[in-house]
Amino acid sequence: MQSAGIMDNVSSRGWSGVSRSRRLLAGLCLVVASIGIAQAQEQPDDVLRTTLDNGLEVVIVHSDLAPVVTTQVNYHVGSSEASSEFPGTAHAVEHMMFRGGPGLSKDQLSVISANMGGNMNAFTENDRTQYHFTVPADDLNVALNIEASRMKAVDMSEADWAQERGAIEQEVSGNLSNPAFRFYTQLVGELYRGTPYAWTPLGTRDSFDNTTAADLKAFHDQWYVPNNATLVIAGDVDPQQALGQVKTLFGDIPEKTLPERPDFDFEPVTARTIELPTNSPYGSIYMGWRTPGLQDDDFAATQVLLDVLGSERGELTAMGYDGTALAGGMGGQLQPHAGLAMAVGVFPRGGDPAPIRARMQEIIADVVKTGVDPSLVEAAKRRIIAEVDASRESVSGLASAWSDALIKRGLDSPQDMKAQYEAVTVDDVNALAKRLLTPERAVTAILTPEASGAPTSSEGYGEPENLTSAPEGPVELPTWAEHAFDNLDIPVSTLAPKDYRLDNGLRLIVQPETASDRVMVSGAIDTNANVQMPPGKEGVSDILEGMYGYGSQTLDRRALRAAVDALGAEESAGTSFGLVVPKAHLDEGLALLADHQLHPNFSEEAFNTIRQQSVQALPGRLESPGFQNAYAMLGALLPEDDPQQRHATPETLDSITLEDVKQYFARISRPDMTTMVVVGDVNPEQVRDQVERYFGDWQAQGQQPDVEYPSVALNAAGAYHTPDSAASQSQVIMSQMLNVNRDSPDRFALFLGNQVLSGDFASRLHQDLREKRGLVYGVSSNLSLDAHRGRFNVSFGSDPDKAARARDLVVQNLKRMQNEPVSDSELHRAKSILLRAMPMQAASYGAISSSLLNLALSDKPLDATTRAAEQFVKLTSDDVQEAFRAHIRPDGFVTGVRGPAMQ
Secondary structure (H helix, E strand, O other), rough: OOOOOOOOOOOOOOOOOOHHHHHHHHHHOOOOOOOOOOOOOHHHHEEEEEOOOOOOOOEEEEEEOOOOEEEEEEOOOOHHHHHOHHHHHHHHHHHHHHHHHHHHOOHHHHHHHOOOOEEEEEEEOOOOOOEEEEEEHHHHHHHHHHHHHHOOOOOOHHHHHHHHHHHHHHHHHHOOOOOHHHHHHOOOHHOOOHHHHHHHOOOOOOOOOOOOHHHHOOOHHHOOOOOEEEEEEEEOOOOOHHHHHHHHHHHHOOOOOOOOOOOOOOOOOOOOOEEEEEEOEEEEEEEEEEEEOOOOOHHHHHHHHHHHHHHOOHHHHHHHOOOOOEEEEEEEEEOOOOOOEOOOOOOOOOOOOOHHHHHHHHHHHHHHHOOHHHHHHHHHHHHHHHHHHHHHHHHHHHHHHHHHHHOOOOOOOOOOOHHHHHHHOHHHHHHHHHHOOHHHOEEEEEEEEEOOOOOOEOOOOOOOOOOOOOOOOOOOOOOOHHHOOOOOOOOOOOOOOEEEEOOOOOOEEEEEEOOOOOEEEEEEOOOOOOOOOOOOOHHHHHHHHHOOOOOEOEEEEEHHHHHHOHHHHEEEEEEEEEEEEEEEHHHHHHHHHHHHOOEEEEOHHHHHHHHOOOOOOHHHHHOOOOHHHHHHHHHHHHOOOOHHOOOOOHHHHHOOHHHHHHHHHHHHHHHHEEEEEEEEEHHHHHHHHHHHHHHHHOOOOOOOOOOOOOOOOOOOOOEEEEOOOOOEEEEEEEEEOOOOOOOOOOHHHHHHHHHEEEEHOOOOHHHHHOOOOOOOOEEEEEEEEEOEEEEEEEEEEEEEHHHHHHHHHHHHHHHHHHHHHOOOHHHHHHHHHHHHHHHHHHEEHHHHHHHHHHHHHOOOOOHHHHHHHHHHHHHHHHHHHHHHHHHHHOOEEEEEEEOOOOO
C-alpha cells in the first residue's frame, strides 16, 4: 500500500535524466533483483553485537542521521525450506504473521502499526524471511513488542487463512500477469534444477488451495524461533538501552532444535531457448547463466564481472547507442548458494531479434576468448568499494547492510566485503568468465510483443451491491501501546537547509549532513514537454533526453563514463540530473556534471541513431496495452485538445530535425527554472562558490515560460476496457478530476481523509477489500495535485469475478466518508500517522534530497512539512466530511480495466 504524500507532489509530469538505455532496461528487468552493494564502515562505538542465551543474534548500530529507527527481524528460513509441492509455504506464513496471535490480535496489530506512521512490511526470499519497521525513534519499544509477540506465537485459524488466501492468490495472479515474471520462473527452473532454488518464493494458487492453516502453524513453530533469527536495529538509539529492551522482550522465548535444511546439488545446465509473448511495447532477448552464490569464494569476482559486463562503457550497453538494439546491458541476482547473470538486448515490435542475439553472442564470446577490459575491472572495484559508506546515507539502508552481510553472505560485518573486492584481479574475472559464460550453459529467452486490441467503451456501473461496510469500534490496545500514540506533537524538523539564488536565477539548496563521505547532488529543470513542445514536433523532448546519453561536446559517451568511473561516482544529465560522488572529488564531479548538462553531444550521428530507434519503437508503444490504457483514461478525463494528451506519432517523429532538438534545448534549458539540492558533509558557502564556478555562466533566453497545465472542467462518469492477452488479473483504476489544486485550502482535509481511506493496514479500503474479503492483494488511493488541476485515483488488481465487488466497496466507502463523520479514533490515528511519518523525510540522503527538490519545484516553502503538520492537528471530522462532500464524486469516476473484463 502507499498513502498520499503529505505535501503536494509534482505528479502529472516528471523529470527523468536517466539514460534511454537504462530506462528501458529498468522496465524490462524488474523481475531480476538488483545486486547493488550496501555496506557500512563502522567505528567500534557505533555497533553492539551479542547473542542471547536462547540463540537470538542481535546487532544494534547507532546513526544520528534522523530521529528514526529501523528494526529488521530476519528468520533464516524461506522458500528453500518449503517443498516443491507447497513452494509458497514461507510466503503464506509471512502473510499470516500479520493476522496476529494470542498476545496481539490482528486488529491491535493493524492499529498499532498504522499509528507509528512509518514503513512496515515483510518479504520472503529463498533463504530468508524479513519483517521490518522504520519508525520514529520513540516507537522502538512498540516495534520490538510486536516482533517479540509474533515470535512467541501467532494465530493460524482456518477462517483467517481462508481470508488471507484470497489476498495472496491475488498477489500470485498479479505476478503471473507479467510475462517477464513467467519467463523468470522458467529461467530459475532451468538454472537451479534439482534444488529448492528451482521454484520462486511466490507460490502457486493450486498449492495454496491445498495448504491448511495447520500446515502453516507447523512451519512457523519449527522455524520461527530465536536460535534461527537475527535482529538488527539501526538508527537514533542508545545501543545499551536498546539491548536491555531486547533482553526483556525476547530473552524468555525458548530455543528449539531446528529441522534439517535441504541440500543444494545443482544439476548441469543444458542450453535451451524459451519463446514467450509479451505485453511490453518492446521485445527482449535474455541470455542467462548460473553463477556462484554470495557465500562462494568467487562471489566478489562474480560481482565485479557483472558490473564490468553491465558497464555504460561496455559492449552490451553500446548496442543501445550504436543502433544495433534499442538498449542492451547485463544484470544479475546473487543468492547465498548460487546466482544468475543475465545479458539483455531490446528490439522493436515487429523487429528481427536474430541480429541482436548474434551480437550478444559475439560480445560474450569475445569476453571469454580475449578477456575483459582491465580498466573496467578497476572501475568496477572502485565503484563497488566507493559504496562502502553508502548505507550510512539511510537508516533503513544501514540496517539492510548488516542483515544482508550476516544472513545472505555469512560474514561478520558489511565491512568484511571490502577486502574481498580489493583482492579481485583481472585474471580472476577472466577465469570466471571462461568458466561461466559458455554457450552450452546458456538459457536464452525471446519475448515477442503481441497486440491485444484497442480499448473499448464499457457500460457504466449501476448502484453498488450492498456489501455491508459497517464501521468498526475502537480497538483496545495492550498496555505497552495503550498510551504510545496519545499525543499529537508537531515534529521538530532536523533539517536546516541553506537556500541560495545565483545571479543567473539558479536555485541552490544545501543541506549539510555528516553521516557519509559521499555527497548527493540532485537537480531538475522545471519543464513540461507537453506544454513546451512546438506543434507537430511531439517526441522532440524524448530525443533530447536520449542525446544526453552520448556524453558532452567535450567528452564523448565513453570518455565521460571513464571520467566518472575514475571518481568512483555516478552521474546523469537531462531535465532531471544528478551526481553522487565522494566528497573529496565533489569539485571534479561538479565540473563533469556541468559540462554534460550544459553542453550535451549534439552530433548528427547520435541524432540519427536516436530518431531511428524512436521511429522503430513507437508502433509497439502506441499498440501496447499499457499506453492504450493510460491514453484511454486521459481521453475520458480531459478535453480533446488538452496538452496532457499530446504524444509522438510517426509523422511528428519524421518531421523532427537536429536543429529542432537544439532549439528545444535552448528553450527549456534555463537556470532560472532550475533547482539543485546538495546533501552531504559540505560547507554550504563553499558549495555555492563551486556551483557558481561551473554553472554561473549558464544564461536563460527570453522570458520565463508557463509550464503548468491549464485548469479543466470536471469529467463525466465513464468506463472502458483495455484487452491485455498476457494478463490473468483485472487491473482496475478509478479516476476523476477535482476542482482542487496544490494550493487549495481543502487539500489538507482531503489528504487526512485519504489516510483514513487507504493509507495503512488499518484503513477502510484495506480492511474491506483485503482483510475481510480477500478480493485484492493491495488497494491504494491518492490525490495528484498540480498548480491548476487535481485528480483523485483508486487502483487495485483483482480476479475478474471479484473486481466488480471490489469497485462497489470503493464507492460505498467514499459515500460513507461523505455521509458520516469519521470516528474520533480514526481521525486521531490518521493525524498520528501523518505527523509521525514526517521524520521519515530526513531518514536518508535520498529522502532529504527528494523532499527539498519537490517542495522547491512545487513553489512550496522549505518548511512546508511543519506548516502542514499544524494544519492537520487543527482539522476536525466535520472538516474531512465537508471536503469529501465538496470535492469527491463517488458516481463520477472513469473506471478503466486492463486485462480480463470485469465479470
